[in-house]
Amino acid sequence: MRKLPTFREDDGMATVEYAIATLAAAALAGLLYLIVTSDAVVAGLTALVERALAVKF
Structure with a gap:
């Protein structure tokens, strides 16, 4: 006899959260x-940037 898959309530939640x-x-x-x-x-x-480039050293 083949066993049917069981699903929990939170299956697939990680995919939705991502x-x-x-x-x-x-x-x-x-x-x-x-x-x-x-x-x-x-x-x-x-x-x-212009002010920074205009500074004299």
């Missing part, structure tokens, strides 16, 4: 990309 974490990480990466490439941040970073 999928949710991956989606959350991708959403956070997209948000950070939008912030870093915004005009205000680009202008601030450009000004900071």
